[in-house]
Amino acid sequence: MSRRNLELVFLVLAGAVSTMAYVSVYAGRFREIKSDSIVYGLVFVGIFLLLHVLERIFLPQADSFLLPITALLAAIGLTEIFRIKPDLARVQGQWLLVGAGLFILTVLIVRDHMKLDRYRYLLGAVGLALLVVTIVIGTTVNGSKLWIHAFGFSIQPSEFAKLAIVIFLAGYLDDKKVMLSVPQRHVLGVPVPAFKYFGPLLVMWIMSLAMLVFMKDFGMALLFMSIFVALMYMATARAVYVAAGAGLFAIAGAIAVYFVPHVHERFAIWLDPWKDPLVSGYQLLQSLFTIADGGITGAGFGRGYLLYANHVPVVPELQTDFIFTAVANEMGLLGAVGIILLYVLFVWRGFRIAVYAPDGFSKLLAAGLATAFAIQTFIIIGGVTRLIPLTGVTLPFLSYGGSSVTANLVLVALLLMVSNRTNIIRGGTELERRRLAEKG
């Protein structure tokens, strides 16, 4: 079966599962199926069919798994958001449309991701600027400064900065990897390459620390630092960078825990949420209680107790940061592990694309995006389940939030472009190869 036909089969399967979930929620809430619910469903199906057709034309040999996984996660997220706050589901649906638009623009304008390497410094600067702008004019929400309010929208620039910085790092590291792996000097036994090559990376590292201090957000800093360290390691294969990066971040983290009150509080809640179960520990404890209630099979979509009598969610921010809590309650351990497996599958496809890619930039780009996706998913699921301290990052495709869903759809587009190019070079038709050459 061709890649696109396989994708279509997967999409249909994802559609079937999503429909069942949606019907279950809708029937639970309204006790009947109304026509407008079908309209929403059709719009959703339409979005992903459109992306599928776009792939058939422009990315014929792209990976078959990524889009169906995205569709399934987005459908479950949308269903759960609809179940928690029906008004927000419509907004999220509109963001999904915007995200699909950006996906299409990315494919149509960029055409070949190799072109992105030419703009690596520009993109790096844009990424950096987005973060600086957030620090300067950002609004503090729930103690973290991650948001910009502009034109009536709340934008989380770090979601987009993440993509820009991965592209920059992939290009830069691919270029300088030899210099970086052959250090000229040693400082305290640690090999240090020439400052010329190391400089921009130092900026990245300082940026991560600045995020910790100024954005007061451990999660985002950890995410950027992880991307940075992982890419350094993958580019140079030198474990010393991992050790140094982890060590430096650990020191910075420890300092932040002591000196940044918000980070300190999050850390204290993580250590002992029972200390103040009604105020500071409330959100995390309610999350744990709600997850524990899910049991093995869950209450069923739309059937868990997620809203109080006055429609206030049982866990504050249930539709955004804590969406996984809602899913675990209603789908149970089996469903929650299923969701995690979908993320693992996504990440695996990302790395697979990286491994098969013919050039260093493509490899690092795909691996960087996959790492970013994986770490972000881990940080928030680990946070709501008290495996690690809770920080406010979104769960890709499931959480309510425009910036998250649009940025992650662009991430999917980039991965698909890399895989399309790889597969064409490795075994595409003559026609496909010629068209790829024209694009470049």
Added chain:
Amino acid sequence: MNKAMSRVFIITAVLFVALVVNLTWIMVVRAQWFQDRPENKRSIAKEMKIKRGDIVGYDGSVIAGTQRRSGYYYRDYPNGTIAPQLLGYDSVQYGRSGIEAQLNDVLTGQSSDLGVQNWVDKLLGRQPKGASVKLTIVPGVQKVAQQELQGQRGAIVVLDPRTGALIASASAPTYDPANLEDQWSRLSKDTSAPLLNRPTQGLYVPGSSFKVVTASAGLDTGAVTPDSQFVDTGTYVIFGGKVTNYGGEVFGPNNFTYALTASINTTFAKVGNKLGRKRLITAAQQYGFYKTPPLPLPAGEVVPSGRYGKKGLLSPNAFMDPLSVAWAACGQDQWLATPLQMALVAGGVANGGHVMKPYYTQEIVAADGTVVSKAQPEQWLLATTATTAAELNTMMQNVVNSGTGTAAALQGIQVAGKTGTAEKGDGTNLAWFIGFAPAQDPKVAIAVVIENTQATGGEAAAPLAAAVMKTALAQSSLP
């Protein structure tokens, strides 16, 4: 490069495995442990899947019913706000209180004494069906009591002195129980304490209404008779202090009956000192002071009356100097009493000295319609002798006929009672009226307290008592 990438992927995979292990730990291994945490109110949500039994009034009208939304039963209140503080709430956010908490096992059908059908259901693993509870609260009387309190702070307790059945229990200010969650933050911060069930939790200086207890002790011990003669000069000097009358009045020569009728402090101070600390405290204990009245409610929702110090209820053996005893005989000093306790005092006198156990459950009806249990009135305390009770009854009739309590009088029905006015020192009074009617054959006993008023008990509380008793006695049936 590929090898490093594989390694990074393996690391991320390990992280995801850690997530799965942790989830299994929470959702399977420790699930029960999480459910048993006192901070976890989700068990309430589980029980909301059970059709919660109705709480109905004595007339059979539904006070608290249920409404099903998305598979969960929520309380609704088809007949408006009726005794919300006594009924309590059933909220996943804020827990349970009042009758909803006390009778939860019955209302959710999980109580072991709900009969065979219930037991069979349990055996077959079926969802239990909640039993409904019929209260002794008479909605018609309750509503009037609430109306009378509207715009004021205070409480009204009405009970049947012969059985102890609670006919009305009103607490003001009140709230609408229908959307408690939305109002919670406002209600819980409100300094006028609308969530407080004043009849059983409100502690007030009883003032002159306590003179009934002092009189009971005086008559019981033979220290005085209704005709004992006293002379009032407006001031009774004792132990370096003095006892004066309300408003600085001077009454001159008076007998004991008149002293109660006009509420003469100096006479009661003298009687108090004649009785002494021990006998006065013993009399109070006989009426229920220093004990938690056995009205079945969650811990802390019924509080004992008695002499209170900075650290709460004092021991009945706590030291009192003669000046304290003198003021205590007038209901001042350190006395604090709940409206329920004062209604029990009135009820004890009305019922020939027998204080009945207060209760609010008339009957419990299982989901299949069978009556599982019916109220069995029981005596709680023997407060005084029948003779003393009869003498007090006559004296209290005088209070209403020609004394401070004339505003409590009813056309064609003899009312007996006692007023109280406790000056709070901030320029406001606590106004009391306790009493019962008809005096010859008492069917209702009442306690009314009004906070923050400029008026006396006779002015602010007695008219409310009249209106509520009139309504109660006009009912075709009472518990």
